[in-house]
Amino acid sequence: MTAAVSGKIMCVMVIGMIMAFGVSASEVDKKGHKGPEFLLKVLQVSEQQEGAFLAIMKEQHELRKMIHQQYQSLRKEERHAMEELHQETIDKISVVLTSEQLEAFKELKRHRRSQHKMHNKQEADKYAHYR
Secondary structure, three states: HHHHHHHHHHHHHHHHHHHHOOOOOHOOOOOOOHHHHHHHHHHOOHHHHHHHHHHHHHHHHHHHHHHHHHHHHHHHHHHHHHHHHHHHHHHHHOOOHHHHHHHHHHHHHHHHHHHHHHHHHHHHOOOOOOO
């Protein structure tokens, strides 16, 4: 599932909860309504439920952070492997292409990389209020 689809699903779910549980627009924090405090309102958690609910949410948050850290090294390894593969590609095509073609290839790669970074930033900014 892409980040865009995931973000849209989250948006629909939050809107549905707001409509279902009658949370007014003024109760929705414009800076982002992430976090257990927002859920307390949306889900109308009672005072009796609040302690257990917040304890579970805190524990789950810590576990999510741990999982993220656990797989971070794998993302670094993947990035390193892709960089090595790219260099291998450059080495191989440099035998086939002229120096001008090789430079054009490298420039295209730099351009695509910058476009990709810009797109990722735009997507991240679009859904920043969910963080």
